[in-house]
Amino acid sequence: MAMSRGSAFLRVFGSALAAVTLIASGCARPRPAASGAGCNVLLITLDTVRADHIGAYGYRKIETPNLDRLASEGVRFADAGSPVPLTLPSHATILSGLLPPHHGVRNNGAERFPEDPATLATQLAAAGYRTGAFIGAFVLDRRFGLVRGFDRYDDDIPRERVADLDAERPGRVVTDRAVAWLSEKSEKPFFAWVHLYDAHAPYTPPEPFRALYADRPYDGEIAEVDAQVGRLLAELDRQGLADRTIVAVVGDHGEELGEHGELTHGLLVYEPSLHVPLLVRAPGVLPPGWVVETPVSLVDLAPTLAGLVERPFTATAASPLDGRDLSKRLRERREPGAQDLYAESLYGTSFGWSPVFALRQGEIKYISAPRPELYDLRHDPGESQNLEGQRQGEGKELATRVAALAKSGAKSAAPAAMDAEARARLLSLGYLAGANLGGAKGVQGKDPKDAVVLFRAFEEAHGALVAGRFADARSQYERLVAADPSNPVFVGQLAETCRRAGDFERAVALYRQSVAIAPEDRDARYNLAVTLQEAGRDEEAMEALTAAIRLDPGRPEAHNALGIALALRGDLEGAREQLVEVVELDPHNSRAFNNLGNVLRDLKRPEEAQRAYRRAVELAPDYADPLNGLGTLEVQRDNPAGAIPYFDRALSIAPGLHEARLNRAIAEELAGNRGAAIAAYRDFLARSAGDRQLVEQRRVAQQLLARLERSGSDRGVS
């Protein structure tokens, strides 16, 4: 929505009027040397998959033949823990061997992975591997920094259709891309990371799993993910690479499925969110069918995989590794040494609630929260009996250590550049781009476990909003705001719902309330500004935008909105400066390139305008507006016949883009196609009837049509 006005504001037609090599790759040494040097590495991350919903982990209500096969051919880690139940921070850990306080990515969408630490990708790229990543959801978009070290980072998730909020792509598509890349011939070994997002809510498995798991769609999604793992394994088999490829499959976090009051994941750090599958198959290197019982953390995975291919991480003083290289012990079939497992979630801080931190020592788990918890997982795996009051000594020691760990992050990662679209897309995934209102800085808010009833209602309201059920979403958010009027997320989401439903007045009032609650919240201020803009309150919008940019100068969409406001006032040069800023901050933003093209066109700089429009089309081939822009440029340079295919393409993508229809009629007329022009004007007038934004254009079209019709009858032609 924020961008729609930006893309529309200049769409007016006014200016238009005037082989073999594979054998060489892989492990260099002969078998049965227990070395993986030179082996390929295939890392598959399964989003939102609980360990205890997989056959190999003892779950009897599902069939996961491919994961089970990996378990029988490789090592299964019975007790692997995620350090954070959030996708981006967890993947940052999986790839880097650093805990969240040390890589600094604590929330989805809030920070960018830093430039300096080594990752599995940078490490293996430096060792001569070809590297490719295939991403299933926008939450891991390249802008969040995990792109470093990858030759190919395929995060091509549809970005332009904001309205349907389609922010993920099916694992089948991700796997197609990965299989195509794997089949490219190369003499180098490969490192491929494949991210399968399907098991994330909402659960909508495709057939045959939809029917097979009709009553358990979450399991159906896991069965689908298993099938995709099977396709990847089959591709290795087909190429004869299975013996020379180390395959690791890991969950980034689990899912509560209603346990502890949470439907999905993110807020709490109980075991259903943290206990994940971890399987590593390394033929000839690791013993097949072995089960490691000792608890391990996902932070150990990257150093271990690097160790298995004998390219160990070189930790620096600036970034000492948190994870351990377990490869030597595993090769010798020895259990890893015992280590404490750390976990955290700062997600609650987005709601003004407290963060939570956990430290697990063997079977004793301590959770640091306003009301601390202590569990004995051996006797109480469901974490239902808080022993904190009874065993204070143990609690105190763990409390001290977890507090030190949580605060030990020297760096805080750079805030990620996020545009409105990015936010919309993250939101459609069920994530709020965290404002980290208090977080590690120690602000004490409500204990998340006491907020879980509200959180669950929020999850449901959010589901309604994402599904476009605005009336439902609105009444649910109204109740949440009534229950917790100072919660910036609830107020903000109610405002967002009103805005999407077209009630700008209420939305503006709520955003003003949101700004009053959290004056430092950059989102609230920005949202207020663009809602004012959408409501047509341009002067107030300008004021609010200036305030938003003062608070957050690196935010691309604020510059975009300011560019629009300036263009509306006729300050084209000022608008151009703002839009150039946007595309520098966010070079994948096709809408900003389109807006820039519009401004450059009106500044009579057609070559630059053409470059900007073309970039927009490259980024988003099914985005109609820049095609319309390219057509108008052709008309301006006296090539009306060359313009028509652009308008046709624009209209085939967006039949409701009536400006393109009018532009097309004008081009037909200028090209001398009188009959086609008359038909096109009539078509425009018929289809745009009642469109209040096109009143002026319709008036002009009527005049042009009348003149054409007259000119025909003058000459006696009809």
Ligand SMILES: [Zn+2]
């Ligand atoms: Zn995830």
